[in-house]
Amino acid sequence: MKITGPKTTGNYPDRFEDCQTAIEEVFVQLVVEATRAGWHHEEVLAAITAVADTTALALDVKGKTDTETRLSKLMKKKD
Secondary structure: OOOOOOOOOOOOOOHHHHHHHHHHHHHHHHHHHHHHOOOOHHHHHHHHHHHHHHHHHHHHHHHHHHHHHHHHHHHHHHO
């Protein structure tokens, strides 16, 4: 399934809402497919939330690790 991209590059006032709209159809399809597979929609939504939280935390940790690595390299150059 194709997801539409932002209306323009960079930030604009409705960008977040546009992103929600763009992923909504895929999200609903995911919930439908999971419930067809036998999962209850409440547990599907809870699982999606948990996966989103875990992914956000992992990306945050990766970003911090990347930043720490770059800072460490910069500090070594000063020595």
